[in-house]
Amino acid sequence: MEKILVLGGSGFVGTHVCEKLVRKQVHVTVPTRRLAHARNLLIYPFLTPLELDVHDEAALTRAVAGHDAVVNLIAILHGDQAAFDKVHVALPQKLARACIAGGVKRLVHISALGADALQAQSAPSMYLRSKSQGEAVLMQAAIGAGAGLTARAGFDLTILRPSVMFGAEDKFLNLFARLQKHLPIMPLANADARFQPVWVEDVANAVVKCLERGGIASPDNAPHVLELCGPDVFTLKELVQLSAQLSGVRQGRGRPVMALPRWLGRLQARLMELAPGGPLMSRDNLDSMQRDNVASGKLPGLQSLGITPSALLPIAQDYLTQNQPTQGLLAIRQRSH
Numbered sequence: 001m002e003k004i005l006v007l008g009g010s011g012f013v014g015t016h017v018c019e020k021l022v023r024k025q026v027h028v029t030v031p032t033r034r035l036a037h038a039r040n041l042l043i044y045p046f047l048t049p050l051e052l053d054v055h056d057e058a059a060l061t062r063a064v065a066g067h068d069a070v071v072n073l074i075a076i077l078h079g080d081q082a083a084f085d086k087v088h089v090a091l092p093q094k095l096a097r098a099c100i101a102g103g104v105k106r107l108v109h110i111s112a113l114g115a116d117a118l119q120a121q122s123a124p125s126m127y128l129r130s131k132s133q134g135e136a137v138l139m140q141a142a143i144g145a146g147a148g149l150t151a152r153a154g155f156d157l158t159i160l161r162p163s164v165m166f167g168a169e170d171k172f173l174n175l176f177a178r179l180q181k182h183l184p185i186m187p188l189a190n191a192d193a194r195f196q197p198v199w200v201e202d203v204a205n206a207v208v209k210c211l212e213r214g215g216i217a218s219p220d221n222a223p224h225v226l227e228l229c230g231p232d233v234f235t236l237k238e239l240v241q242l243s244a245q246l247s248g249v250r251q252g253r254g255r256p257v258m259a260l261p262r263w264l265g266r267l268q269a270r271l272m273e274l275a276p277g278g279p280l281m282s283r284d285n286l287d288s289m290q291r292d293n294v295a296s297g298k299l300p301g302l303q304s305l306g307i308t309p310s311a312l313l314p315i316a317q318d319y320l321t322q323n324q325p326t327q328g329l330l331a332i333r334q335r336s337h
């Protein structure tokens with residue numbers, strides 16, 4: 001493992017992945033839509049940011065060539081059908097072709113818990129359907145390449161399906177804490193939806209382990225699929241209350257949570273979609289929550305890679321109390337924004 005291309009390396013998970021790779025003295029290339037988005041990564045001697053339109057297949061193919069492995073972390077949370085198709089389905093398809101053309105041996109693709117390549121159409125939201133389809137096109141490419149071309153042309157595919165991630169820069173517990181500092185009550189749609197949050201560091205470690213040794217051995221050479229979850233399950237309401245407790249809103253008592261009926265939750269999400277900038281919540285996000293965000297128990301998890309999933313409470317307490325990372329890449333990143 002000498003040269004790795006990390007698509008989405010400038011993002012929340014990508015920053016952690018890049019940090020771990022450069023510490024191992026791996027040469028990392030990070031394509032980005034704007035070099036400014038990757039300025040937090042510039043301090044690393046082994047890392048090369050590359051301004052690139054990843055949706056331009058010819059440019060992507062040129063960028064992929066010469067790397068030992070590729071990590072794909074590019075995704076969107078909000079958008080219309082066309083946007084989800086472009087980022088979650090068409091891009092993986094182009095990436096698979098680029099890997100085969102460039103002789104890249106290993107691809108680690110980050111999907112999402114609740115996606116399922118075999119049942120894409122039954123997924124409840126555009127996000128999960130497109131994530132599922134993205135997995136499916138990669139699996140077809142990986143298996144097809146192995147069968148139809150020489151063994152040299154195939155690539156080892158690992159699909160990681162993380163639950164919602166917590167960490168100093170998350171847009172999840174931090175957001176709940178921030179909202180409760182300003183709102184008198186917390187109107188909450190899908191308050192009973194269940195989640196099994198996973199620490200971003202555990203996910204980044206899993207990516208690195210998969211790059212080093214592939215996913216886990218599978219006798220039929222099928223792509224490796226892992227579900228990455230933390231040790232504990234929480235309802236959305238419990239997570240909102242925890243964020244207030246840990247960040248000290250109203251001396252830890254937080255705001256009263258008002259569980260919204262379905263119709264009112266959708267109306268709230270519709271109004272948020274109309275707000276300028278990216279919405280805090282969309283109707284498609286609510287659709288995703290129709291499926292519990294917890295491990296199915298049918299697929300290997302972090303333990304199969306030798307990683308013990310970290311509990312949320314002590315880690316979230318650390319960053320929600322301070323709300324400021326004080327050292328490392330994340331601190332530099334936060335200061336630069």
Ligand SMILES: NC(=O)c1ccc[n+]([C@@H]2O[C@H](COP(=O)([O-])OP(=O)(O)OC[C@H]3O[C@@H](n4cnc5c(N)ncnc54)[C@H](OP(=O)(O)O)[C@@H]3O)[C@@H](O)[C@H]2O)c1
Pocket residue numbers: 007008009010011012013014031032033034037038054072073074075076087110111112113162163164165166
């Ligand atoms: N965060 C979570 O809780 C969570 C939970 C489950 C699954 N996941 C999955 O984990 C992966 C990483 O998530 P993340 O939270 O790190 O994402 P993120 O912070 O939003 O980063 C994604 C990166 O993708 C690039 N990007 C975004 N939209 C793009 C577009 N339209 N075209 C090209 N590039 C685009 C951006 O890079 P530039 O701006 O540099 O171009 C961005 O840094 C994703 O696959 C996500 O679905 C995340």
